[in-house]
Amino acid sequence: MSRSVIPAPVRGAQPRHRPRPAVPALRGAALAGVAALALAGCSSQSAGPTVSGTDIAAAPRAGVKDGGTMRWAVDSVPATLNAYQADADEGSARIAGAVLPAMFRLDDRGAPQRDADYLDAASVVENEPRQVVSYKLNAKARWSDGRAIGADDFSAQWKALSGRNSAYWSARNAGYDRIADVSQGADAHEVKVTFAAPYADWQSLFTPLYPRTVTGTPDAFNEGARSALAAIAGPFTVKSVDRTAGDVTLVRNPLWWGERAKLDHLVLTAVPAAGRAAALTGGKLDVAELDPGALASVRKAEKAKTIAVRRAPGAAYSQLALNGSTGPLADERVRRAVARAVDRQAIADAVLKPLGLPAEPLGNHLVLASQNGYADHSSALGSADAGQVQALLAAAGWQRTAPRAVSGSKAGSPGEARAEGPAEDDASALDPAPAAAPEAGSGAVREPAASPSASPSAAPAKANPDAAAPAIGGTVVEPAGTLRKAGKQLSLRMVLPATSPVLADVGNRIATMLSKIGVRTEIAKVADAGFFHDHVASGDFDLALYSWPGTAYPATDDRPIFAKPLPAPDGSLTVEQNYSRVGTDQIDQLLNRAGSELDPKAARDLTARADSRIWAAAGSVPLFQRPEIVGLRPTVANVGAFGFESPRYQDIGFRK
Numbered sequence: 001m002s003r004s005v006i007p008a009p010v011r012g013a014q015p016r017h018r019p020r021p022a023v024p025a026l027r028g029a030a031l032a033g034v035a036a037l038a039l040a041g042c043s044s045q046s047a048g049p050t051v052s053g054t055d056i057a058a059a060p061r062a063g064v065k066d067g068g069t070m071r072w073a074v075d076s077v078p079a080t081l082n083a084y085q086a087d088a089d090e091g092s093a094r095i096a097g098a099v100l101p102a103m104f105r106l107d108d109r110g111a112p113q114r115d116a117d118y119l120d121a122a123s124v125v126e127n128e129p130r131q132v133v134s135y136k137l138n139a140k141a142r143w144s145d146g147r148a149i150g151a152d153d154f155s156a157q158w159k160a161l162s163g164r165n166s167a168y169w170s171a172r173n174a175g176y177d178r179i180a181d182v183s184q185g186a187d188a189h190e191v192k193v194t195f196a197a198p199y200a201d202w203q204s205l206f207t208p209l210y211p212r213t214v215t216g217t218p219d220a221f222n223e224g225a226r227s228a229l230a231a232i233a234g235p236f237t238v239k240s241v242d243r244t245a246g247d248v249t250l251v252r253n254p255l256w257w258g259e260r261a262k263l264d265h266l267v268l269t270a271v272p273a274a275g276r277a278a279a280l281t282g283g284k285l286d287v288a289e290l291d292p293g294a295l296a297s298v299r300k301a302e303k304a305k306t307i308a309v310r311r312a313p314g315a316a317y318s319q320l321a322l323n324g325s326t327g328p329l330a331d332e333r334v335r336r337a338v339a340r341a342v343d344r345q346a347i348a349d350a351v352l353k354p355l356g357l358p359a360e361p362l363g364n365h366l367v368l369a370s371q372n373g374y375a376d377h378s379s380a381l382g383s384a385d386a387g388q389v390q391a392l393l394a395a396a397g398w399q400r401t402a403p404r405a406v407s408g409s410k411a412g413s414p415g416e417a418r419a420e421g422p423a424e425d426d427a428s429a430l431d432p433a434p435a436a437a438p439e440a441g442s443g444a445v446r447e448p449a450a451s452p453s454a455s456p457s458a459a460p461a462k463a464n465p466d467a468a469a470p471a472i473g474g475t476v477v478e479p480a481g482t483l484r485k486a487g488k489q490l491s492l493r494m495v496l497p498a499t500s501p502v503l504a505d506v507g508n509r510i511a512t513m514l515s516k517i518g519v520r521t522e523i524a525k526v527a528d529a530g531f532f533h534d535h536v537a538s539g540d541f542d543l544a545l546y547s548w549p550g551t552a553y554p555a556t557d558d559r560p561i562f563a564k565p566l567p568a569p570d571g572s573l574t575v576e577q578n579y580s581r582v583g584t585d586q587i588d589q590l591l592n593r594a595g596s597e598l599d600p601k602a603a604r605d606l607t608a609r610a611d612s613r614i615w616a617a618a619g620s621v622p623l624f625q626r627p628e629i630v631g632l633r634p635t636v637a638n639v640g641a642f643g644f645e646s647p648r649y650q651d652i653g654f655r656k
Contacts, residue, residue, distance in 0.1 A: 053108035053370035055312040056640035057632055061259065064637045064653040069265040072639075073279070073288035076270045077243045082225040083208060084161060086171040091248070091268060098250055098266065098649040099234040100208035101149060103135065105646035110315070110371040110552045112203040117141070117258040118149070118233075120189075124202070124598060130180065131195040131598065133202050139189050140257035143211050143231040151191045155182040156212035158193075160221050167218035174556045175205050198596040200603050201553040209233075235261040235650035246270035262653030277631065280307055286633045292355060298631055307631055311355055312641035313370045314628035316549040317362050320510065320621040323542050324582035325565070325573065328490055333396040335582070335618035338492070338543075340384045340392075341517045342510055348624040355627050362622040365562070366554035366611045369625050370643055373604050378622075380615040389517050398483040398490050400518050474523040475504075477511035483518040491520040494543035495535045498525040503545055510543075536579050544579075547626060550644065554607055555595035562614055564588050582619025 078091035085092075103119055104112035114122060118141050126132035141149045159165065163173035180196040195202070213230035214220055224230065227241045235258060236250040247269040252261045271279055276288040277297040290298070290309070301307035320342060328334045344361035352359040360369055363376025382388065390400065474496075483490035494511065496503040504525065511521035521543070526535055535541050551557040560576035564583030568574050575581055590610035597603040614620075628641040638651045 052312065053110070053643040054641060054645050055310040055630075056642065056645075057308060057310065057637055059637035059655055061262070061651055063656055064262045064651065065656045066260075066262060066653075067264050068262075068654050069267060070263055070286045070636070070639075070652065070654070071267050071269055071284070073271040073276050073285050074248075074268045075273075077241065077246055077248060077268075080226045081229055081238065081241070082210070082214065082221065084170050084172055084210075085222075086169065088171070094268065094647075095238065095248060095250070096208040097234075097647060098236040099229065099232040099238060099253070100210065101141065101233050102207040102646065103205070103209065104203045104207055105648075106552055106644045108370075108643060108645045110368070110550060110644035112552055118209075122203075125192075127198075127598065131198050131202075133193045133195075134185060135191040135193070135206075136185075137189045137191065138257075141233060142255070142257070143233050144237060144253065144255055145211075145213075145231045147211075147231070148188060149209070149233060150188055151182060151184040153209060153212045153215075154191045154193065154206060156215040157206060157210055158182050160215040160218075165218070167222075169218075169222045174559075175199055175201060198598055200595055200597050200600075201556040204553045204556060235259075236266060239265075256650075259650050261650040266649070266652070280631045280633070283633075286636055287639050288631050290629045290631045292627060292629055295355075295629065305634055308634050308636075310630045310632065310640035311357060312628050312643045313357060313368070313625040314641070315368070315644045316547050316626045317368060318545065318547045318623045318626055319365075320623060321536070321541075321544045321546065321580045322582070322619055322621070323539060323544075324580055324617075324619055325539055327542055328396075328398075328492065329542055331396045332618060333392045334398070334490075336382060336616075337389045337392040337396075337517060338514060338519065339381055339618040339621045340389050341513050341519075342621050342623075343513055344378075344621070344623055347506070347509075351624055352627060355629070357627055360624070362624050364611050365614045365620065365622055366558050366607050368550040368644075371550065371552075373607075375608060377608065377612045377615050380612040381618060382616075386517070393483060393490075393517065397485045398518075399485070401482050401484055474525045475508055475511075476523070477508065477515050477521045479515040479518045479520055481518055482520065489520055490518065491522065492542040494521055494523045494545075495531070495541040496523060496525050496545065497528040497531045499528055506545060510545075539573075539575075539579075539581060550625075552644070555591050555603065559588075559591045559595065562587055562591065562610075562619075578619075580619035582617050584613060584617055587613045587617065 074091045074094070075089065076091065078089050078095065079087045080092055081095055082088060083092045083096045101118045102115050103122060105115050107113050116138070118138055119135060120138055121134070121136040123134060124131060125134045135154070137149055139148075143149060158176050158179050160168045161170050161173050161176040162179065163170070163177050178195050178197050178199045179193055181194040183192050183194075184190065185192045193202070193205075210225070211229075211231040211233070214225045220230070229238055232238065232253065235253055235256045237253045239249040239251045241248050247267050250266040250268070252264055269285070271285060271288065273291055273294070276285065276290055277294040279285040280288055280290075281298060281301045295309065298307050298309065302309050320339075322329050322335050322338060324330055324332070324335055329338065345359075348361040349359045358369075361378075362369060363378040364374060367374045393400075492514070494507050496507050504523070507521075507523045511523060514521055532546075536544050536546065548561060561578055562583055563576050563578050564585060564587065565573040565575045565578055565581050573581060587610055590606050590613065594603045594606035594610065597606060628643060630639070630641045632639060635654045637653055637655050638648065
């Protein structure tokens with residue numbers, strides 16, 4: 001149930017969308033002070049999960065009363081109930097989880113587990129000449145129109161999502177495009193799926209499963225499921241979608257064959273992040289994901305035990321992206337030097353320690369620390385030793401010059417990164433201590449003058465020491481001693497959304513770290529609405545901070561993020577979702593092999609090797625697994641910070 005500032009991809013049940021620029025986890029969350037600016041952050045490989053995956057107010061079903069209405073905050077009423085459309089959001093996926101079949105759900109470690117309400121068994125029954133998967137369905141599983149769930153539903157969904165019929169406005173076809181045939185098995189309760197090529201992540205498919213009345217025609221798929229579903233098959237059904245009132249009401253499904261839902265009504269209500277703490281303490285909400293910056297406003301209620309707060313690592317991670325398509329970062333040696341200069345441990349300490357979560361920097365792009373199989377491969381990036389970093393830059397032709405005086409600095413002391421924006425309450429919630437100043441004589445910060453003619457949505461030009469100011473505002477962090485090549489200073493442009501004081505803070509702090517190796521950084525604040533389309537997606541940045549969700553199926557879901565960009569006929573690059581534009585044939589080959597490897601151990605080994613190569617390519621630097629903070633009324637049961645875990649909606653309710 002992780003949520004953030006800008007809509008982001010949610011994997012598994014939901015199609016993949018854009019990444020989020022939110023650096024911690026949640027809307028308005030604060031990434032605060034980095035106390036130490038030493039060149040640290042590259043740890044050696046270590047295996048095994050190091051953090052707990054969930055923090056849920058667990059209760060046995062016998063301890064949950066029958067009945068009641070639960071009010072659960074969401075960002076907005078979803079534009080569609082079809083989770084496979086491009087404009088689906090987290091609300092779409094949450095509704096699907098409560099009202100539609102799931103062949104597999106994720107456990108607290110992000111591993112797929114068979115859902116016995118729908119599946120008696122599922123396995124690969126043939127490998128040669130083709131992979132065949134048998135799904136043996138629960139004979140009680142029926143749609144609300146009385147029809148048994150069967151092969152025709154599987155077949156219709158395959159055809160809608162395969163990508164072969166462009167009339168279907170689907171946002172995801174991964175895996176479905178590998179299917180060659182779907183047919184009934186030995187009886188009406190067995191479905192056999194034959195793949196044209198081996199597919200390791202077959203458990204990701206048919207979750208959620210829509211009825212053929214939704215997927216059978218393009219019109220039904222594209223428009224028919226926006227506000228209603230022709231049939232459902234879950235513990236709840238959709239009673240109403242009221243976009244004027246801002247809520248979706250789910251009611252107990254009387255035809256549900258599984259354990260009866262505890263709640264009478266589950267109401268998903270749109271509440272802005274800024275108003276959630278007050279709504280919780282005022283009794284207007286029962287469950288709401290909170291910004292870490294809002295914790296101070298519920299602390300009194302938490303101490304009085306009128307509100308409970310649950311904390312866990314979210315199913316997403318924050319990263320620094322390095323654009324390798326142009327400019328100084330096109331040289332892998334410069335990227336590696338910049339990546340090594342980022343003190344990931346200090347950032348993790350600043351973000352996670354104040355929340356009571358393990359302060360571990362993330363060492364993997366493909367598997368998060370709360371997942372089975374996690375291992376830290378950041379050592380593939382190389383040592384953060386200052387001498388080695390300087391040697392990389394020198395090998396790339398960048399020579400360090402003597403320190404120079406910096407005029408026009410508005411910082412209170414050298415290197416003090418001064419964030420712009422609203423009051424500093426959000427940042428202080430994560431780190432009440434002031435930002436530590438860097439070593440004397442380094443990292444001076446100045447603010448460029450505002451550009452009155454610049455449009456907020458205009459894409460500023462590539463940064464250089466004489467460049468025009470960012471469209472909305474920003475800061476410039478100057479090193480004491482500069483790096484120059486052919487007379488030009490090594491200067492990088494970091495793009496951030498304008499309204500986040502959090503990202504202004506983290507951007508300044510990373511820029512100050514870079515100033516210690518001689519890199520000048522211009523931090524450009526741009527309109528939130530154009531952050532991805534106008535800057536990240538178009539490649540108009542050197543550095544950017546945004547997040548990606550975790551996944552149980554990295555070989556499938558992460559391949560577009562790290563795929564090697566390919567030249568298009570018009571001379572541009574086809575980057576898929578690889579906004580860093582850094583990739584290699586070896587990474588592609590390893591992920592492709594992992595996606596086709598039916599031996600789970602061999603697939604994990606291939607994924608681990610791919611992650612090491614991704615670190616070495618230095619296109620992105622994972623910072624930390626984002627925190628998930630959830631406020632609850634104290635009587636709420638079986639809800640909280642789920643992390644990767646799929647909610648069991650029929651068990652959610654209020655304690656007796």
